[in-house]
Amino acid sequence: MADAHKLEIFRGLLKFKSNTQKIWGILIFLTIVTAVEVALGITKPKALTGTTFLGMKILNWIFIILTLVKAYYIAWDFMHLRDEKSALRRAIVWTPIFLVAYLIFILLFEADYIYNVFKDGFVTWNF
Amino acid sequence: MDSTITTAAEENTWGGGNRPLGASYGKLMMWFFLVSDALTFSGFLAAYGFSRFKFIETWPIADEVFTHVPFFHGNYPMYYVAFMTFILIMSSVTMVLAVDAGHRMKKNSVIWYMFLTIIGGAIFVGSQAWEWATFINGDYGAVETKGGRILQFVKADTGERAALNDFAKTIPGDRVAHENKNGIWFYDEGYRPSYTVNEVIEGFKTNSNIVVRTETINAEGEKMVLSRQESLSKLQSAVQVVEGANLIHNEYGSRLFADFFFFITGFHGFHVFSGVLINLIIFFNVALGTYEKRGHYEMVEKVGLYWHFVDLVWVFVFTFFYLV
Numbered sequence: 001m002a003d004a005h006k007l008e009i010f011r012g013l014l015k016f017k018s019n020t021q022k023i024w025g026i027l028i029f030l031t032i033v034t035a036v037e038v039a040l041g042i043t044k045p046k047a048l049t050g051t052t053f054l055g056m057k058i059l060n061w062i063f064i065i066l067t068l069v070k071a072y073y074i075a076w077d078f079m080h081l082r083d084e085k086s087a088l089r090r091a092i093v094w095t096p097i098f099l100v101a102y103l104i105f106i107l108l109f110e111a112d113y114i115y116n117v118f119k120d121g122f123v124t125w126n127f
Numbered sequence: 128m129d130s131t132i133t134t135a136a137e138e139n140t141w142g143g144g145n146r147p148l149g150a151s152y153g154k155l156m157m158w159f160f161l162v163s164d165a166l167t168f169s170g171f172l173a174a175y176g177f178s179r180f181k182f183i184e185t186w187p188i189a190d191e192v193f194t195h196v197p198f199f200h201g202n203y204p205m206y207y208v209a210f211m212t213f214i215l216i217m218s219s220v221t222m223v224l225a226v227d228a229g230h231r232m233k234k235n236s237v238i239w240y241m242f243l244t245i246i247g248g249a250i251f252v253g254s255q256a257w258e259w260a261t262f263i264n265g266d267y268g269a270v271e272t273k274g275g276r277i278l279q280f281v282k283a284d285t286g287e288r289a290a291l292n293d294f295a296k297t298i299p300g301d302r303v304a305h306e307n308k309n310g311i312w313f314y315d316e317g318y319r320p321s322y323t324v325n326e327v328i329e330g331f332k333t334n335s336n337i338v339v340r341t342e343t344i345n346a347e348g349e350k351m352v353l354s355r356q357e358s359l360s361k362l363q364s365a366v367q368v369v370e371g372a373n374l375i376h377n378e379y380g381s382r383l384f385a386d387f388f389f390f391i392t393g394f395h396g397f398h399v400f401s402g403v404l405i406n407l408i409i410f411f412n413v414a415l416g417t418y419e420k421r422g423h424y425e426m427v428e429k430v431g432l433y434w435h436f437v438d439l440v441w442v443f444v445f446t447f448f449y450l451v
Contacts, residue, residue, distance in 0.1 A: 044348075071439055092158055100173070107177040126185065127364060
């Protein structure tokens with residue numbers, strides 16, 4: 001297993017000759033994604049901050065998606081999940097995803113409810 | 128029936144020594160730990176999201192909080208954090224190169240890559256400390272109202288932030304320090320801001336170019352700036368001057384922001400710090416030839432997993448604290 005690295009990323013679009021080469025390739029990719037994030041964060045294009053989707057700015061959705069993309073490549077290529085058996089991979093990935101998605105869902109809904117109570121529930125807090 | 132026949136293969140199934148996941152015990156345990164640690168961090172970040180959504184209209188804007196770069200003056204939002212992120216990703220790369228060199232049993236390469244990883248980690252922890260110090264010392268200063276809200280000051284003509292010492296008046300006055308010998312119950316004086324509320328208000332009255340900026344975010348995603356008249360009436364509810372941030376007061380806005388900043392980046396920084404220590408131990412083991420004798424460098428792979436995890440967490444902290 002240790003020597004059998006899978007050297008394809010982007011579903012086989014990009015094939016590397018060696019594991020070392022793949023590592024540098026991933027670094028370049030992660031750097032580009034981070035640079036895009038920082039550039040968007042500094043310029044904050046009006047087109048992306050003005051429109052919302054599911055109550056959140058499009059720009060923030062882009063940030064979150066890019067973060068998940070980065071997390072995927074760190075886990076898959078740096079932590080070698082790509083080379084592990086799929087059972088191990090699924091156990092590691094889907095357990096937190098399920099729990100965290102549930103946690104985020106209940107907490108953000110509750111927070112939004114409290115926000116509304118503060119806003120129109122005759123509660124003075126901003127004074 | 129098939130089940131009554133004991134084959135050699137079946138004996139092997141229940142006899143132990145199987146590796147259905149194809150990973151060693153140590154690696155599996157590291158993954159167990161990482162998954163549980165991921166859940167811990169997710170809990171913190173979800174709690175941050177909870178507080179933020181609760182105060183969605185008044186939450187501080189990260190771009191306006193983290194604007195400093197060491198050795199440079201001026202307003203550089205995010206550049207330094209981006210640099211820190213890059214350092215951490217870079218040290219992740221040298222770590223994975225060390226693991227790769229370990230697979231090929233190249234001891235000297237492993238030593239070098241481990242060394243570079245430790246340096247990267249140290250730079251990151253140092254940057255984190257600097258970031259904390261800057262955050263704690265504060266920028267412009269602000270006043271806190273009776274309700275615990277923060278009022279900041281901007282210049283009316285340019286819209287730039289105004290520091291307290293740009294306009295606050297110094298009113299000479301006698302201050303009787305409470306001394307140990309005079310009190311039955313003595314409290315140390317503790318921290319005192321550079322100006323009193325009265326000095327700030329008097330300075331505000333004489334300086335017509337200063338207006339108050341509230342915590343409220345308007346439709347354009349900017350903090351709401353009041354008119355002169357509104358500012359003055361708002362200032363009547365000011366009870367204290369706040370400079371910098373701690374767990375109780377925060378000149379940048381909501382105090383929860385500072386609390387979560389200290390807690391989450393602190394917890395992450397602690398992970399990086401212990402990661403550096405563990406890397407150091409492994410580094411010395413590699414240098415002493417422990418793994419060369421053992422015949423494999425799996426230990427490097429295991430600490431590598433931990434190190435990448437620290438990087439992985441930072442990617443999320445970076446997004447949710449600095450970008451979103």
